[in-house]
Amino acid sequence: xxxxxxxxxxxxxxxxxxxxxxxxxxxxxxxxxxxxxxxxxxxxxxxxxxxxxxxxxxxxxxxxxxxxxxxxxxxxxxxxxxxxxxxxxxxxxxxxxxxxxxxxxxxxxxxxxxxxxxxxxxxxxxxxxxxxxxxxxxxxxxx
Amino acid sequence: xxxxxxxxxxxxxxxxxxxxxxxxxxxxxxxxxxxxxxxxxxxxxxxxxxxxxxxxxxxxxxxxxxxxxxxxxxxxxxxxxxxxxxxxxxxxxxxxxxxxxxxxxxxxxxxxxxxxxxxxxxxxxxxxxxxxxxxxxxxxxxx
Amino acid sequence: xxxxxxxxxxxxxxxxxxxxxxxxxxxxxxxxxxxxxxxxxxxxxxxxxxxxxxxxxxxxxxxxxxxxxxxxxxxxxxxxxxxxxxxxxxxxxxxxxxxxxxxxxxxxxxxxxxxxxxxxxxxxxxxxxxxxxxxxxxxxxxx
Amino acid sequence: xxxxxxxxxxxxxxxxxxxxxxxxxxxxxxxxxxxxxxxxxxxxxxxxxxxxxxxxxxxxxxxxxxxxxxxxxxxxxxxxxxxxxxxxxxxxxxxxxxxxxxxxxxxxxxxxxxxxxxxxxxxxxxxxxxxxxxxxxxxxxxx
Numbered sequence: 126x127x128x129x130x131x132x133x134x135x136x137x138x139x140x141x142x143x144x145x146x147x148x149x150x151x152x153x154x155x156x157x158x159x160x161x162x163x164x165x166x167x168x169x170x171x172x173x174x175x176x177x178x179x180x181x182x183x184x185x186x187x188x189x190x191x192x193x194x195x196x197x198x199x200x201x202x203x204x205x206x207x208x209x210x211x212x213x214x215x216x217x218x219x220x221x222x223x224x225x226x227x228x229x230x231x232x233x234x235x236x237x238x239x240x241x242x243x244x245x246x247x248x249x250x251x252x253x254x255x256x257x258x259x260x261x262x263x264x265x266x267x268x
Numbered sequence: 269x270x271x272x273x274x275x276x277x278x279x280x281x282x283x284x285x286x287x288x289x290x291x292x293x294x295x296x297x298x299x300x301x302x303x304x305x306x307x308x309x310x311x312x313x314x315x316x317x318x319x320x321x322x323x324x325x326x327x328x329x330x331x332x333x334x335x336x337x338x339x340x341x342x343x344x345x346x347x348x349x350x351x352x353x354x355x356x357x358x359x360x361x362x363x364x365x366x367x368x369x370x371x372x373x374x375x376x377x378x379x380x381x382x383x384x385x386x387x388x389x390x391x392x393x394x395x396x397x398x399x400x401x402x403x404x405x406x407x408x409x410x411x
Numbered sequence: 412x413x414x415x416x417x418x419x420x421x422x423x424x425x426x427x428x429x430x431x432x433x434x435x436x437x438x439x440x441x442x443x444x445x446x447x448x449x450x451x452x453x454x455x456x457x458x459x460x461x462x463x464x465x466x467x468x469x470x471x472x473x474x475x476x477x478x479x480x481x482x483x484x485x486x487x488x489x490x491x492x493x494x495x496x497x498x499x500x501x502x503x504x505x506x507x508x509x510x511x512x513x514x515x516x517x518x519x520x521x522x523x524x525x526x527x528x529x530x531x532x533x534x535x536x537x538x539x540x541x542x543x544x545x546x547x548x549x550x551x552x553x554x
Numbered sequence: 555x556x557x558x559x560x561x562x563x564x565x566x567x568x569x570x571x572x573x574x575x576x577x578x579x580x581x582x583x584x585x586x587x588x589x590x591x592x593x594x595x596x597x598x599x600x601x602x603x604x605x606x607x608x609x610x611x612x613x614x615x616x617x618x619x620x621x622x623x624x625x626x627x628x629x630x631x632x633x634x635x636x637x638x639x640x641x642x643x644x645x646x647x648x649x650x651x652x653x654x655x656x657x658x659x660x661x662x663x664x665x666x667x668x669x670x671x672x673x674x675x676x677x678x679x680x681x682x683x684x685x686x687x688x689x690x691x692x693x694x695x696x697x
Binding site for chain 1: 292
């Protein structure tokens with residue numbers, strides 16, 4: 126990924142979604158529980174993959190997650206708003222790699238990379254990404 | 269419900285399920301978050317309504333919850349096991365009222381009443397409870 | 412509660428908070444899981460009890476929930492915004508009863524009543540509600 | 555990590571914990587939501603780091619997570635039991651790398667690597683791992 130801007134760089138994202146920390150997102154350590162960051166990543170991912178309320182997976186297919194890697198960079202506390210920037214890092218044959226930055230104000234609280242695979246809803250087997258899908262996401266791809 | 273044994277009475281339950289408190293179930297107050305009690309009630313309810321891995325709702329129907337009332341009786345902390353006793357309090361025409369007791373060791377940490385309604389999966393409208401469903405649950409009904 | 416306006420009446424609420432349904436809030440029945448409604452009720456409750464980022468429980472005390480009763484009035488699906496109206500139904504000696512309406516657009520998807528008790532953070536025993544607490548909430552009390 | 559046994563190999567784990575899939579762990583795709591895998595990893599991690607009900611972090615310190623990478627290998631459905639094997643992959647100066655395998659019956663549904671950092675509870679800054687902590691975990695270290 127040499128040359129790609131850092132996921133901690135707000136300016137590298139064109140696609141944004143917002144989440145509110147819920148009281149119930151905290152755990153006994155007083156901060157937001159780490160699994161909630163996985164939920165925030167999902168919220169950003171599905172927003173990117175369901176633009177304008179539609180979904181970009183063709184009929185009869187859906188995305189499933191194959192890998193999620195989160196780097197936790199700062200503790201997050203309730204109450205807070207989180208802005209999630211999402212971009213496509215890489216188009217594979219059946220999969221997309223999505224890079225994300227999670228920001229609370231000026232602080233990057235986490236970065237993440239997810240790999241999602243397009244599968245048939247019945248077959249549960251990988252399906253090639255259609256060109257139209259590239260087209261809807263290329264705007265949000267890594268420069 | 270005069271005459272019915274208290275939901276705090278372990279001996280009043282014939283149907284039991286078990287849950288483990290997860291670290292992530294806690295909140296910033298250090299105890300198990302109240303919404304997790306709703307999840308525990310659901311776990312007991314669906315265990316009762318899916319005995320032996322099958323489901324007692326007829327094909328083409330499913331249960332949805334219409335009311336949930338939880339009385340919180342003691343704080344619960346991680347780690348802990350919770351035993352959930354469930355019984356049918358009342359058979360309605362389209363609905364069941366389920367009474368539950370949640371126990372941590374000898375302590376009743378919560379009691380709950382839920383009303384679940386049988387609906388058509390397509391119509392999303394109430395459907396009469398079939399007699400066979402009564403038969404599968406009558407053993408677990410309020411004496 | 413004779414005379415009190417129905418919890419399904421938007422006009423009966425002066426205090427509002429907003430929640431976004433998350434993808435992960437759904438369950439295998441395709442709708443928002445019932446325990447998430449408990450979380451939404453909590454979000455509204457804590458917003459009311461921590462106005463302007465402060466908290467209205469005196470130093471050394473906190474609120475714990477004693478009872479939660481939710482009436483589920485409509486299924487809720489992702490994506491959606493939920494507006495939560497909260498009002499004080501009753502001031503007790505150590506407790507508050509909070510009434511809530513959860514709305515998705517014009518639809519009231521649930522109503523709820525919660526009883527929260529003020530306790531000492533060390534003693535975990537009920538503490539009388541201080542007059543200042545009444546004062547901060549009276550504006551949001553049942554007319 | 556050349557030479558280390560694969561995280562998909564059950565025989566490579568000496569430390570095990572168990573989780574039950576809850577109904578509410580599912581999402582609208584019908585399977586267990588990906589963020590719940592993060593919760594299962596946490597359950598295994600905290601079990602390893604709080605053996606026998608005690609905690610191995612010295613007084614005044616706690617572990618926080620710095621990185622979590624999950625490889626999703628199979629879909630998981632309700633109801634199910636999950637066995638989580640955990641082992642220490644690497645001892646750092648202030649951190650531990652924990653490797654995990656999540657198994658449903660004979661199927662490895664996910665593998666994960668987590669990095670946890672020991673910090674001061676007040677300072678929120680890294681603290682060197684004490685030798686006693688090594689000693690309690692060396693049995694569960696990568697061979």
